[in-house]
Amino acid sequence: MKKEKTQKAKKSKLGKILLIVFASILTLLIAGWWALSVMLYDQNINQRFDSYEPLLLRLEDFEGLNRTSYTFTSDKGQKLQGYLYSAGENQRGIIVIAHGFGGGGHNSYMDCADFFAKNGYYVFAYDATGCDESEGEGVGGFPQGAVDLDHAITFVEESGNFPDLPIGLFGHSWGGYSVCSVLTYHPEVKAVIECSGCNASADLFEAGGKHEAGDGIYTMMPFVKLHEWVKYGQYATNNAMQGFAASDAKVMIVHSADDDVVPIEYGYDAFYQKYKDDTRFTFLRFEDKGHNYINDRTYINEFNAEFDKWKETLDYDDQAAENKDRFAKDKADYIHQHLDRGRWSHSLDESLFAKFLAFYDSNVK
Secondary structure (H helix, E strand, O other): OOHHHHHHHHHHHHHHHHHHHHHHHHHHHHHHHHHHHHHHHHEEEEEOOOOOHHHOOOOHHOOOOEEEEEEEEEEOOOOOEEEEEOOOOOOOEEEEEOOOOOOOOOHHHHHHHHHHHHOOOOEEEEEOOOEEOOOOOOOOOHHHHHHHHHHHHHHHHOOOOOOOOOOOEEEOOOHHHHHHHHHHOOOOOOOEEOOOOOOHHHHHHHHHHHHHHHHHHOHHHHHHHHHHHHOOOOOHHHHHHHHHHOOOEEEEEEEEEOOOOOOOOHHHHHHHHHHHOOOOOOEEEEOOOOOOOOOOOOHHHHHHHOOOOOOOOHOOOOHHHHHHHHHHHHHHHHHHHHHHHHHHHHOOOOHHHHHHHHHHHHHHO
């Protein structure tokens, strides 16, 4: 009997040891996966983004467009560069533009600012944290887009530098998520146009991660969401749906079914399912315009085709590491010599922007 009790005690002790070992291994695996998820997030997202100089839009590209420079601070005291664009008089409101991710700051949207400015609106556009003329070693994370936009709107409303006019928002991609999410903090906004955006900040990482890791990205998402929450608190958990619920703003949602950067199910489809019968919302869906449909791609495609022909004439391998610097210089020289700046800087889809203008005219008042 005593021997049996001893054996049972040994088995019980062994079981506890195995349980502790298993729990320890599991904890290490979870901690390791967590660390990897955060590392990949920061490597891919928390970078500095500057516009490509040869393709920069310039103020002189837009006849009659004026701008005034302003700096304002965001959440950690970093200074952000903004510009008030104007053209003409009797402006009806102020449109604040939130730019997309990865291509630098607001420069790529200067043609949008020009269009709205010449059709009756002031436009305030700025470079988000870690982009172009604004401070920051990197953008930090996707919630930073909503953080910076929150501070930009507050600056417009409270700095005393701007006329007291109703505010509308325009955002594309990262900016699309931002202009909707920020409504939680600025329900006074009158109208929002969201292009190619999504519901939540983490959606942007998930959508991009699918291209690299497939369904494996879902095992990282709990850690990514926690990482964003630790850095940004409520900004990370707040989403577009909550913004809509907190505001009476009129909202236009625009997306293309073939968008492979921010797939349509992350934004448009979810919003349409809930709000398709709500008169506050206007939905515009395309089938084959991709992610960057705000521009007419005619000239862009023509230029790219000629550029590809030029690359074929090179007497070296432009993909080889040892030719990286040489190709970068040759590419920049080619663009400077051959880019038709008139067509490049005026490639907006005018018919689409006429719809945007009509939407603002009806609701920014």
